[in-house]
Amino acid sequence: MKYVLDRFADEIRSAINTTGRVPPDLIELAEPKANVPADLAFPCFRAAKASNMAPAQLAQQLASAIKISRDSLIGGVEAAGPFLNFTVNRRQLAQNVLAEVGQQGQHFGGDDLGQGQKVVVEYSSPNIARRMHVGHIRSTIIGQSLNNILSFLGYETISDNHLGDYGKQFGTLLAAIEKFGRPEGEGESILAKLEEIYSRYNRLLGSINADDFDADAAGADDTARAWSLKLEQNDPTARELWQWMVQATLQANQRNYDRLAVRFDTQHGESFYADMLPSVLGQVEEAGLAEREAGGALVVKGLPDRNGKELPTFLVQRSDGATLYLTRDIATIIYREQTYHPAKIVYAVDQRQELHFRQVFALTKALGYARDIELVHVPFGTIFGPNGEALSTRKGNMVYLEALLDDAVARAKSIIEQKLSEGKTDLTPEQVAEIAEQVGVGAVIYNDLYQDPKRNITLDWERMLSFEGNSAPYLQYTHARCRSILREAGTLPATCDAQLLEAEQELAVLKQLARFPEAVRRAGGNYAPYVIADWLYTTAREFARFYRDLSVLKAATPELRAARLQLVAATAQALANGLALLGIGAPERM
RNA sequence: GCGGGCGUAGCUCAGUUGGAUAGAGCAUCCGCCUUCUAAGCGGAAUGUCGUGGGUUCGAGUCCCGCCGCCCGCGCCA
The missing domain is CATH 3.30.1360.70 (Arginyl tRNA synthetase N-terminal domain)
Structure with a gap:
């Protein structure tokens, strides 16, 4: 386009x-x-x-x-x-930009370069029976934004929540439920209780490391193993409990997803691909890509990656016959290829999985699959605690998504109430609640999207919930100011003479609006939502200068007033479009 | 040891396939609300772009060496 x-x-x-x-x-x-x-x-x-x-x-x-x-x-x-x-040519630019924004409205900035191509975007992917914490925030927020951007560029996107609903921790969970009883409650509290009995059970096993599943449960507990086996063999009780945990988790997570404007087309967990695993293993062995070791493990050695470099040895099957998540990831790609025939599969997953994905991609291609699919791992850095320490449940310093959002919203609310008491804005209690939600959640999202995802983030509450400078609230505020002018003006004139917009401040805004489509393309091409964030911030700044120097409602002539109103309307539209790509709401007033 | 990432202002970060005087925010200091929302705007100050070479008309950007930090490297996900 x-x-x-x-x-x-x-x-x-x-x-x-x-x-x-x-x-x-x-x-x-x-x-x-x-x-x-x-x-x-x-x-x-x-x-x-x-x-x-x-x-x-x-x-x-x-x-x-x-x-x-x-x-x-x-x-x-x-x-x-x-x-x-x-x-x-200033006059041409003014006319063209206003016409483009006016005609395309919420589609302004979009493109058709992805037309006819599908993209699967995998993100969020939390574990069942656990609350979503900082570790999932990044994947969720970055992934949803990538999904929005690619969709805006014309791709047909399929967003998939690759739930962690498979693996040996479920044996332990079932055993824990059997021993301590099935927790009751609602929302995240039920997950908190499941986490609690899970780690209590793990302590029984002599493991204190309940956080990242590296507990070596081998030989430690027959009960957990038995439950694990039962689950695999579709034992009704095991299945029912597992199903219940999945449902409870989905329900609790849905509230977070709703707040973050996160939407999935499918939520196939890892277990969804279980039936495909024997075939995958068979193909790997048949193709001579792996050797069966004496202990029974199926090992891939010396596989070259796409640059011809030899990858470190890895397993596709354990010596006890169980598969690994790498195997399931390969099955997942095969399923997606056969089901959707996508042009790309994009993974918004932690940087630490970089080697894992190189191995998955290389083996999948070596098996002859995904020949025409671009497999893209979009890595992001780790979130550390305020002092730079690692966050973990074990240390008790974990930050959970719901609490984080609530904190931010509460902070936003108190700032709005302060503005109210200063007489700077006039809002009903319902509006206050709604705006606080959009502003608070927006601040959290923006904190994750305003910079290159590869960077690590050290939590800094002051900055994270900052409502000044380069932050979501500033962008929303700019949008609200635009809307405020438009409200005061009443009806927007149907036409205007864009050539009257000759002031430097007007021109700067127009140029900035014209740059939006390219920013969207670059964000999509580089899998980098921060490009949009950057554009939004620059746009807001340019608009602030215009706002400071040139009055819209009190413009010298009715014609100039009309032209400026169109400029304001276009700015509001473009800001809203950009914010939407990040998953951030654009309130009418603040 | 091998592999991946990062290193730009006190702090947090931008800086397109190499292009003209390296830019923002926060923090600090100084100004601006009788005028469309001050969650704002203007100004001041702050840099051996980790380091040493190389490539060329030109390097924060590309190549090589070195230093520092983070991460990964078969039976967890």
Whole structure:
């Protein structure tokens, strides 16, 4: 899809090309630094070298050779040393941007580049019978945003919550329920109780490490093993209890998902693929990719990754015959290939799984599957406690998602109430509650999306719940200010003369709006929601300057007022679109 | 040991396939609410871009070495 800045760049390339002085493959455009009074530049170094000329000389020649028609998007061209600088035609830009936002509304910024292609996005993936904690927040928030962005780019996305509902911890859980009784309650409290009896049972086994399942339960407890076996053999009692745990977990998590605007198309847990495992193992062995060791384990050695590097040895089957999650991940890819035929499968999963995914992807491809599927692991860093210490249930410093959201919302509420008492805003109690929810939750989401996901995060409550500067509330506030002006104005004029928007502040906002589509494409291409966050923040700042200097409602003429109102409406729309891609709400007032 | 990630202002981070004077927020200091919401705006101050080489017209960005921090490397997920 071509937006106004795309056409602007096309026109420039074509104009340079028409001069016949630059080979087409050397026409590369770059965005000038902020201090340069130009919108797009052609650095002439390479082209000059090719034609044995000084760069500045070529720039000069090109500048005089290029002719600009009256209705062109190019407003001007000028040589600045070795750079050929182009400025956009302000009037054309204003008209085009306002028309694009006006016509496309909530679709402005979207694209059709993913048309006809499916993408499976796997994220969140919490464990059954456990509360969602900081470890799941990132996957959930980043994954949902990626899903939104890819969908906005025209891909048909299938969001999948790959629940941890399989594995040996369920034997222990069933044994724990048998011993301590089935917990009662509602929502997360029931999960908290399950965690409690689980770790109590683990302590019985002599394990204190209940947090990351590395307890070596071998030989420790026959009961847990027996339950594990029963579950695998579809024993009715075991199945019923397991089913109940799954349901209780889904129900509790759903509340968090609703608050975070997280939606799944499917929630197939690992157990969903259980039937496929024997076949996968058979294929691995048949293909000669793995060796059966004396103990019975099936081991893959020396498998090259996509760069030809040898991967460390890994197991696809334990010596006791059980499968591993790597095996299940392969089955999952095969299922997705056969069911959806996706162009990509995107995993929003912890950075520490990097090797795991290289192994999964390599073995899957080696088996002949997913040949046409781009398998993408989008890794993110770890969240540490305020002092940089690791968070764990064991240490008692774990941060749970629901509590975190509640904290943020409470904080937002008290700030709104303060504004109310200062007479700075006027809201009903219902509105206060609703806005506090959007603002508080938005702050938490934004804290996770405003930077490159690869970075680790050290929790800092002050910053996380900061409502100033580069934060979700600031963006929401800017949106609310726009809406406030539009409310005061009453009806929005149907048409306006966009050419009246000639002030620098207006132009800066218009340019920023025009950059949104490219920001969305870059966010999608790099699996980087922070690109959207960056764009939102810059847009809000530009709008704040406009807001400070130029009155909309008291504009000098009715025509100018109408044009500015359209600009405000477009800004509000674009901000709302960007926030939606991050999963953040845009309240009408604050 | 091998592999992955990170290193930019006191703190938290941006910095497109190499391009023009390295940018924000927070914190600090100084200003701005009779005027569309001050969750805002303006100004001041803050940098051997971890380090040493190399590539070239040009390197925070690419290549190599080194240092520091985090993580991963068969029977957990």
